[in-house]
Amino acid sequence: MRPKLTLKQIARELDVSISTVSKALRDSAEISEDTKQKVKAFAKLYNYKPNNIALSLKNRKTKTIGLIVPEIVHHFFTTVIRGIEEYANEKGYHVMVCLSNNSFDKEVINMEMLANGSIDGFILSISKETMLKEDYHHINEVINQGMPVVMFDRVVDQIKCDKVVIDDVEGATKAVQHLLDTGCKKVGLITTPDYINVGKLRTQGYTEALNKNRMPIHEKYILKIEDDSNSEELIKEFVKTEDFDGIFAVNEEYAVQAISALRKTEKEIPEDVSVIGFTDGVISKNFIPKLTTVNQPGTEMGRQAAKLIIDKLEKPETEEEEQYQTIEIKTNLVKRESTR
Amino acid sequence: MRPKLTLKQIARELDVSISTVSKALRDSAEISEDTKQKVKAFAKLYNYKPNNIALSLKNRKTKTIGLIVPEIVHHFFTTVIRGIEEYANEKGYHVMVCLSNNSFDKEVINMEMLANGSIDGFILSISKETMLKEDYHHINEVINQGMPVVMFDRVVDQIKCDKVVIDDVEGATKAVQHLLDTGCKKVGLITTPDYINVGKLRTQGYTEALNKNRMPIHEKYILKIEDDSNSEELIKEFVKTEDFDGIFAVNEEYAVQAISALRKTEKEIPEDVSVIGFTDGVISKNFIPKLTTVNQPGTEMGRQAAKLIIDKLEKPETEEEEQYQTIEIKTNLVKRESTR
Numbered sequence: 132m133r134p135k136l137t138l139k140q141i142a143r144e145l146d147v148s149i150s151t152v153s154k155a156l157r158d159s160a161e162i163s164e165d166t167k168q169k170v171k172a173f174a175k176l177y178n179y180k181p182n183n184i185a186l187s188l189k190n191r192k193t194k195t196i197g198l199i200v201p202e203i204v205h206h207f208f209t210t211v212i213r214g215i216e217e218y219a220n221e222k223g224y225h226v227m228v229c230l231s232n233n234s235f236d237k238e239v240i241n242m243e244m245l246a247n248g249s250i251d252g253f254i255l256s257i258s259k260e261t262m263l264k265e266d267y268h269h270i271n272e273v274i275n276q277g278m279p280v281v282m283f284d285r286v287v288d289q290i291k292c293d294k295v296v297i298d299d300v301e302g303a304t305k306a307v308q309h310l311l312d313t314g315c316k317k318v319g320l321i322t323t324p325d326y327i328n329v330g331k332l333r334t335q336g337y338t339e340a341l342n343k344n345r346m347p348i349h350e351k352y353i354l355k356i357e358d359d360s361n362s363e364e365l366i367k368e369f370v371k372t373e374d375f376d377g378i379f380a381v382n383e384e385y386a387v388q389a390i391s392a393l394r395k396t397e398k399e400i401p402e403d404v405s406v407i408g409f410t411d412g413v414i415s416k417n418f419i420p421k422l423t424t425v426n427q428p429g430t431e432m433g434r435q436a437a438k439l440i441i442d443k444l445e446k447p448e449t450e451e452e453e454q455y456q457t458i459e460i461k462t463n464l465v466k467r468e469s470t471r
Numbered sequence: 472m473r474p475k476l477t478l479k480q481i482a483r484e485l486d487v488s489i490s491t492v493s494k495a496l497r498d499s500a501e502i503s504e505d506t507k508q509k510v511k512a513f514a515k516l517y518n519y520k521p522n523n524i525a526l527s528l529k530n531r532k533t534k535t536i537g538l539i540v541p542e543i544v545h546h547f548f549t550t551v552i553r554g555i556e557e558y559a560n561e562k563g564y565h566v567m568v569c570l571s572n573n574s575f576d577k578e579v580i581n582m583e584m585l586a587n588g589s590i591d592g593f594i595l596s597i598s599k600e601t602m603l604k605e606d607y608h609h610i611n612e613v614i615n616q617g618m619p620v621v622m623f624d625r626v627v628d629q630i631k632c633d634k635v636v637i638d639d640v641e642g643a644t645k646a647v648q649h650l651l652d653t654g655c656k657k658v659g660l661i662t663t664p665d666y667i668n669v670g671k672l673r674t675q676g677y678t679e680a681l682n683k684n685r686m687p688i689h690e691k692y693i694l695k696i697e698d699d700s701n702s703e704e705l706i707k708e709f710v711k712t713e714d715f716d717g718i719f720a721v722n723e724e725y726a727v728q729a730i731s732a733l734r735k736t737e738k739e740i741p742e743d744v745s746v747i748g749f750t751d752g753v754i755s756k757n758f759i760p761k762l763t764t765v766n767q768p769g770t771e772m773g774r775q776a777a778k779l780i781i782d783k784l785e786k787p788e789t790e791e792e793e794q795y796q797t798i799e800i801k802t803n804l805v806k807r808e809s810t811r
Contacts, residue, residue: 139563194477202551203547203552204546204550205549206544206753209544214542214587216570216572220577225569225581225584226569226570227567227568227569227582229567232556237560244565244567249567249589384753391757391759413546413724413754414753414754417724417727417731420756
């Protein structure tokens with residue numbers, strides 16, 4: 132039997148991007164007529180079926196949810212997966228997980244693969260690259276064809292669907308307010324670039340807290356880390372630039388790296404500098420000092436995402452227009468030993 | 472459309488176990504004729520197709536590998552998944568991940584779901600419960616039907632297939648030898664019950680190292696933890712029972728719990744007690760002191776498992792008898808600050 136032709140192979144053969152092939156097969160106005168004809172002719176020749184979602188919808192009731200996550204070596208995502216699994220299993224559903232590895236192309240391919248009759252609906256958190264490209268056609272198309280999609284954590288306004296997010300702004304505000312309440316006067320922020328929505332929202336929470344307390348905001352108090360592979364070096368430099376007495380880091384890795392760097396400059400934690408992280412993972416709990424941190428309830432988030440999709444799958448079909456909701460999960464500040 | 476009947480539903484309707492249904496449908500000699508007839512009649516009535524694997528084999532070339540792991544909130548498994556993904560992607564394959572949550576029933580159901588035309592072969596690490604029950608019919612049956620299976624980490628002799636394992640005995644021996652070489656005279660072991668094969672093998676490495684150095688082995692030097700939820704308490708008691716100057720723990724969580732417990736008894740690490748863990752995860756790297764640990768190369772293990780299955784999938788079919796191999800991945804001792 133001839134192996135099934137994939138989007139990727141068509142893209143390679145015609146020397147265009149996967150996104151172009153995907154859009155051309157769906158007659159997108161963004162693609163030139165010439166390219167569309169070429170792609171369609173090729174797909175026809177090799178008997179490629181672009182539209183398996185419709186087929187999958189007819190056979191709905193696989194009782195399986197497809198889950199696409201950007202990365203897996205990441206405590207937060209694993210707890211969300213656990214929450215989704217828990218709720219889905221309680222309701223008699225199964226879960227299949229695929230990783231996008233933060234790659235746009237892999238995300239497109241994963242969706243194609245899963246929509247191919249294996250699943251009834253998607254839960255997903257989009258890849259960094261997809262956010263950077265702002266190309267959401269693959270997700271919008273699945274939604275337009277009537278397959279339920281729920282997004283969590285990394286969500287975007289350009290996609291209309293049910294969403295579950297952490298209240299990142301509020302979590303960050305709470306953390307910075309706690310630093311100020313316990314006497315910090317100069318609070319540094321270690322965060323990610325703004326195109327990562329959670330980094331941006333946590334940065335916003337930091338500035339809101341400072342504004343509310345009429346504290347000045349300086350660019351030099353903020354470190355934005357583009358590439359995690361040299362975060363240790365960057366943080367080491369950053370903590371030396373100013374005489375910080377508080378540090379708020381948007382994840383637990385940055386927080387422990389800040390503590391290690393501060394210790395090398397003879398600073399005591401929390402006597403000289405208070406440090407707060409984000410995500411209550413294994414590091415925060417096991418580190419010495421145990422980290423004060425903003426807890427992201429990943430399991431709860433996963434359960435809510437699974438509930439949203441299963442409710443939609445089990446709702447009798449109506450002619451009414453779809454209503455979407457966004458559930459905001461509250462964080463809470465877990466006070467431990469790294470703050471005064 | 473009538474929802475597809477699942478193994479689980481049949482089991483519930485007939486008030487028997489999933490394993491019984493699965494075996495009855497495959498005419499296992501372990502099941503009484505009476506039960507077999509009942510199960511088969513029920514399945515026929517509801518048009519349940521037990522044997523989708525054959526169908527899947529005909530349509531092979533989904534270019535997708537099914538992966539079943541016991542748990543996901545576990546750094547080691549996530550690195551193995553990453554390795555499998557990496558290698559599979561390089562070769563143009565995709566990966567779908569399902570979790571067994573250490574449940575036998577979920578493992579059986581996951582295999583049924585994935586074998587249903589979605590994948591070309593399985594990579595799996597079996598659940599704790601499956602090891603405890605010693606019921607491997609679901610895996611053996613898939614293999615008998617000609618679907619390639621590769622097992623990793625948690626493997627058993629009763630299943631004949633390709634396997635990838637860590638050389639656990641050697642890793643543990645190296646760790647204990649290092650403790651002895653640096654002057655430890657009384658080395659405690661914190662491990663899991665023997666039915667977890669890796670716990671058993673690491674315990675064996677510990678005793679081999681002590682034997683080789685003509686050191687006595689005492690039961691009271693060994694703590695076997697059945698239930699991780701009260702490991703902290705058990706470890707706190709254990710480190711007080713003897714005047715240990717070295718501790719070898721079979722995972723990094725036990726190692727940091729031992730360090731925290733020892734500190735509460737006014738012991739300094741590593742001056743008074745040296746501690747070595749197993750698995751070089753985020754905790755080991757970020758803890759203070761940074762942990763000396765036996766590194767399990769999870770990514771390498773994943774890559775090897777993916778290579779084994781893809782090689783088999785791409786090999787032209789022959790009439791020769793299947794040859795299976797077991798690849799042993801060497802560990803290495805990463806010396807850091809928790810040992811002298």
